[in-house]
Amino acid sequence: MSSDLRFLVVDDFSTMRRIIKNFLNDLGYANVQEADDGNTALPILKGGKIDFLITDWNMPGMPGLDLLKAVRADPALAKLPVLLLTAEAKREQIVEAAQAGVNGYVIKPFTAQILKEKLEKILQTRAAQAAAG
Amino acid sequence: MPAHETLADLYGPMLERLNHAMLQDDSETFHATLEAIKDERADDVTRELRVLAETLHDAMLKFRHEFRISDLAERDVPDARARLNHVMTLTDEAAHKTMDLIEQCGPLAERTTRGAANLAELMRDTRGGLKAIHEDPLLDRIHDYLTTAADDCGKVRGNLAEVMLAQTYQDLTGQIIRGVVNLVGEVERVLGELMRMTGARGRMPTAEQLAPRPNNGFGPVIPGVSTATVQGQADIDDLMAGLGI
Numbered sequence: 001m002s003s004d005l006r007f008l009v010v011d012d013f014s015t016m017r018r019i020i021k022n023f024l025n026d027l028g029y030a031n032v033q034e035a036d037d038g039n040t041a042l043p044i045l046k047g048g049k050i051d052f053l054i055t056d057w058n059m060p061g062m063p064g065l066d067l068l069k070a071v072r073a074d075p076a077l078a079k080l081p082v083l084l085l086t087a088e089a090k091r092e093q094i095v096e097a098a099q100a101g102v103n104g105y106v107i108k109p110f111t112a113q114i115l116k117e118k119l120e121k122i123l124q125t126r127a128a129q130a131a132a133g
Numbered sequence: 134m135p136a137h138e139t140l141a142d143l144y145g146p147m148l149e150r151l152n153h154a155m156l157q158d159d160s161e162t163f164h165a166t167l168e169a170i171k172d173e174r175a176d177d178v179t180r181e182l183r184v185l186a187e188t189l190h191d192a193m194l195k196f197r198h199e200f201r202i203s204d205l206a207e208r209d210v211p212d213a214r215a216r217l218n219h220v221m222t223l224t225d226e227a228a229h230k231t232m233d234l235i236e237q238c239g240p241l242a243e244r245t246t247r248g249a250a251n252l253a254e255l256m257r258d259t260r261g262g263l264k265a266i267h268e269d270p271l272l273d274r275i276h277d278y279l280t281t282a283a284d285d286c287g288k289v290r291g292n293l294a295e296v297m298l299a300q301t302y303q304d305l306t307g308q309i310i311r312g313v314v315n316l317v318g319e320v321e322r323v324l325g326e327l328m329r330m331t332g333a334r335g336r337m338p339t340a341e342q343l344a345p346r347p348n349n350g351f352g353p354v355i356p357g358v359s360t361a362t363v364q365g366q367a368d369i370d371d372l373m374a375g376l377g378i
Binding site: 011013014015016018019022023026057058063086087088089090091092093094095098099102103104105106107108109110111112114 | 225228229232235236294295297298299300301302303304305307308350351352353354359361362363365366369372373376377378
């Protein structure tokens with residue numbers, strides 16, 4: 001995996017943003033930006049300098065699912081890898097997120113191993129698609 | 134109907150008159166008696182309505198003068214919201230303080246791990262060529278200590294990373310508390326409405342103060358409360374795999 005990937009972490013709790021940022025730093029990813037909901041995240045994403053989006057679902061303002069839909073609806077962002085990292089655990093929600101085009105879904109609380117596996121899986125799938133396409 | 138009167142007292146004579154008029158084919162008396170029965174019944178309903186209205190009036194007066202209701206609406210419920218918000222602030226501060234210390238300790242543990250491992254390796258290489266040093270038991274102990282110190286500090290670094298992840302409790306409990314804060318706000322709004330409707334004394338909270346915050350999710354799973362949820366990450370992975378992701 002390339003360690004110069006640029007991440008955007010979106011969560012309304014600063015504690016969670018800091019945890020994920022530290023986790024990414026430990027994995028060797030130093031370029032991590034933060035936003036506290038979809039409304040603040042979208043302008044950063046539209047700036048075009050983000051390679052990977054990790055977002056919470058339940059946030060005031062624009063929730064994660066709406067952010068995911070906005071990303072998929074924007075031709076410039078449509079292929080951005082998106083990982084939902086959330087406490088939302090209803091089956092219907094997971095199905096809804098999958099139908100909206102999420103690339104991975106991790107439930108809180110999570111372990112470092114699970115988050116690492118999901119990140120790697122998404123990045124490997126992307127790399128394979130890029131190589132094939 | 135007054136409590137001391139029975140149905141027989143009220144309607145008995147009129148029904149007898151009605152029956153008699155029917156048997157006699159006395160249309161005028163029959164219809165006049167029917168009207169009298171109808172009027173008696175209407176009086177009954179009016180009396181019951183009056184009792185009901187008086188009861189309602191008494192209840193509203195009682196409510197209006199019930200200090201506890203206005204205390205709840207004006208003081209206790211907003212207090213409860215403030216207390217819950219304060220709990221969120223405290224846990225947030227505690228989690229950040231913990232993470233400050235983890236971020237300070239992590240590099241120290243890493244530096245010790247690296248330094249001890251480098252020294253142990255250097256000693257092993259140096260002693261290989263010098264027989265006298267090779268047989269010195271003190272140097273054996275130092276070498277063992279450095280190796281153990283490198284391993285232990287590596288574990289400390291790993292544990293610090295786990296402590297960092299454990300701070301997710303602040304997010305999870307915070308989301309649950311925020312849900313309760315919204316609920317308390319709703320109770321406050323309903324109490325305010327009740328006070329307004331009954332003309333109870335006291336200042337009403339504004340709609341802006343009481344507006345529930347947008348909530349587009351259900352929040353963390355709460356045992357015994359949440360339904361139709363998955364049972365952990367493995368369950369989600371199965372579900373996602375079934376959806377081709």
